[in-house]
Amino acid sequence: MAEQGFEFNADQWQAWCLLCGKSRSTSYNTADSLCPDCIERYQDTFFFRRIPRSSLALSFTTIIPEPKSIPAVIFQRGYKDLFLRKSRGVLRYPRELLKELFPGELDIPCGQPTLFKMPHLAQFAGLGQTWVLDMSTYGLSGTHKDLRSWAVLSKAIEHDIKHLALWTAGNAGLSLTRLVKRWNATVPPRQRKTVYCLMDDSVPDEIRLELRGPYCWTAELSTGSGAILSRDQLYNMVAAMSGGKAEREGYWQVTDGWDGVGLFMYSLLAQQCLQFLRDELTKSNQQESKIYVILPIGTGNILFGFIRGMQRFGGQRAKLVAAVPYGDHMMQSFVPPEEKQREAEDAQGPRRMGRAEPEAPKLIGFYSPLSPCLWGLTQEKGFKRLETVDIIEVDRAA
Ligand SMILES: [Zn+2]
DSSP: OOOOOOBOOTTTEEEEETTTOOEEEEEOBTTOOSOHHHHHHHTTSTTTTTSOHHHHHHHOOOEEEEESOOOTHHHHHOSSSTTOOOTTOOOOOGGGTOTTTOOSOOOOOOBOOEEEEOHHHHHHHTOSOOEEEEOTTBSSSSSTHHHHHHHHHHHHHHTTOOEEEEEESSHHHHHHHHHHHHHHTTSOGGGOOEEEEEEOTTSOHHHHHHHOBTTEEEEEOOOOTTOOOOHHHHHHHHHHHTTTOSOGGGEEEOOTTTSSHHHHHHHHHHHHHHHHHHHHHHHTTOTTOOOEEEEEOSSSHHHHHHHHHHHTTGGGOOEEEEEEESSSOGGGGGSOHHHHHHHHHOTTSSOOOOOOOOSOGGGOOOOOTTHHHHHHHHHOOOTTOTTSOEEEEEOSOO
């Protein structure tokens, strides 16, 4: 049986396929995870062939929540409100500007990232300008996961979801747990939430210790690298951990990529950054300049948030470049063996898909709920085209 889904406010949120870009013409439901058209597209490709068709929809997601209207004011404020701030700007929380979308009364700030200029880096690289988006200023875990945790908890409050479970390599669990602890301290017991963290064995001990406590349960998940678990398998583990308390009705699976709202928040951040950069270029009469955004690929959440955000700008959008660590990495799994062979033979090619020791061992697992979307990226190529995402491998020296 699939995990019971809940529907986001039907007046505001619609379901939207991240891969084929079609609206599902229904409101977003957390149990609606894969677009039927896209299942047809994936199932015979190299990467997905080994996963039974019946498990596809329970293992991956492409459908995300998309509001029917987003207040334009969010993007025009830029740089000192909501998603971005100057180093001494006012700290605000998303609810101040997103009341319609997040009516849950979560009045705890998650922190804000800073966008700042790096003139010497621009000079070194021979670029017009270089800006860095620093997300270490988020307040809970010091990572972009905090923005996502805020949206997840806000929706959980709105829908009276009591149990939140996630499969985590550390940061996502830490971020959500810290936020939930703060929330729990402010409300009577019946409104408190419980977080269940299923952890890879790579999670450091200090994070493990912090994740344990009242209203937070942990369990280790030793699957071996590259395992794919479905939502049902994770649910069964959580049901066992909670002794049956995490009934499906009040339960939400929020592994990074399955929640949907994280991606939505990153798409807002992307739009605000681009709006700000376009304004800066206009001020200096450089509105025709191209903008490139370089992002790391982890599970693909922040990257796909930016992809979605850029789509709204049409020809004014930035070109996205995804960076993977040199050596073995996530995107390797999406390149068919024949193509890998060809690329190895063709030393002139721009991509180095070497099998060197990984620079970032944490990022080599091939599972992400967004795998279909990551795979989709490898199908579209062409550096000159704004819509495609180019992938570069980066080593320590770079
Ligand atoms: Zn689709």
